[in-house]
Amino acid sequence: MRPKPYHFRSIPTLWVDYVSGRGVFSNGQAVRPKIGERRKNPNLLDMLDTAAEVGAERIMFTGTVPVNDREVRHWLLVQTPGWNAGWIDQAGQMVGHWLGTPVTGRFERVATGQRVEVRTAAEWFGSTPLNPEQARQAWDATAFLVGEAFRGQHLGKTPAATGTNLWAVSLPAGLDLEQVTDDIAQELHRTSGQHHLEHLVGGLSFAAHEDCVPLVDPVVLPRLETFAYVDGRFMYASLCRELGVGPGVRLNRADTVDLLDRDPYARARVLVRFKVPDTWNHAGILGVRHARAEEGWYYPNRPGAVGETWADTAELHVARKAGWLIDPIESVAFTKTTTSEGGRVVVRPLDTFA
Structure with missing residues (x-):
């Protein structure tokens, strides 16, 4: 059966350094974190509030992001007052965090229902050391090249989803795939x-x-x-x-x-x-x-x-x-x-x- 391509939309993204909280929005605008009282550096709640204020639907962390360690509580599993962990999708199923590698956090604001995903730039660009602006530019360059090569297609939420969709878009005309037994x-x-x-x-x-x-x-x-x-x-x-x-x-x-x-x-x-x-x-x-x-x-x-x-x-x-x-x-x-x-x-x- 021939797969049906999706038409991904651009996602407003906050590219941000994990430690300092300083970052840039998708349009290149510099963003300073909203840091709570008695803290020098922002925590996850601060970054969720910052993302909500600038209208971001996704946070892409760069820099020194904690590694997954079974002996230590995961950095996504912290108190986030005003934000629920996970949400109910269109099919009525609960969609929560993915704590593996690459990590995905999903948060929904209690007051407004605004949803923010938390990911890392390493999911796309591996171990290459990038600051927020470099990561944003790398994303824009990748998106431009994909759009040029695949008739205006956008990047998906993950490299895997993007590749699968580009495969569906690029199949020879008239080809109806049949699976092996x-x-x-x-x-x-x-x-x-x-x-x-x-x-x-x-x-x-x-x-x-x-x-x-x-x-x-x-x-x-x-x-x-x-x-x-x-x-x-x-x-x-x-x-x-x-x-x-x-x-x-x-x-x-x-x-x-x-x-x-x-x-x-x-x-x-x-x-x-x-x-x-x-x-x-x-x-x-x-x-x-x-x-x-x-x-x-x-x-x-x-x-x-x-x-x-x-x-x-x-x-x-x-x-x-x-x-x-x-x-x-x-x-x-x-x-x-x-x-x-x-x-x-x-x-x-x-x-x-x-």
Whole structure:
């Protein structure tokens, strides 16, 4: 089913330093906190009253915000006379604080019903040290770029809500998404790792499996003269390109062999038996889950090692080109094109982010 995009509105926000209470409103106007008697710095009640006075519906704290510590009372769980914690939403459900990370506080003024959310700039900008004005400008810049790229769309309350909505807005015209079946969804979750993490230097940190061999012997090479670091964060975006969609079709061995020969980049997951080439001297390509699931995954690279695992067709294409012996057992193929009222549609549900 095709998701329906939302049209978020701009939220009047008070960007404020947690300790001093000094901040700026959404329009850049400087704001001084209303500090109660016999206090040098404002408390949460002071900041709620300040937000109400300037018409803010959200407080974004910057600076040194207390970390969540189970041994200490949470900084949102304090007395706020004149303000109730949480409110009743349109569905009649009570909506309260979220004390995890990132934190969300929700307060409703008793006298007027005015609602104020309390969040942190770190939810959007991570550990980057920002003062209130810098955080406001970073928000405005992000909002401008999103609006330019996505036909006037606004930022949502959270990065997750924003990303989900931008995905809905950017789906190809005429594409009506169909979910994978429950059994295939569970199988994908059970047989897919999130990262390829390996330490390929011999020693205590090396993978504890007989089919994994270190590529660097610290006895022979006790010191590395050079070191290269590759920031691969943007590599994740490439994984969004040209994905398939549900519901997923199960193929037997013969049909899977035909699929791999005919379309090595088919959108499919394949259960295979494999053998590492006898001359292999590199990192492993295919991940295998440990017998004890809590131990994670290992990547066989010992020459002649054999194994069985689920892998993406793109991974298998790389392995076959490198000389690995691949014996398909079965597969699940996903949809690359679908039919709508306007004709054939190439699905590509996440290409906007690739």
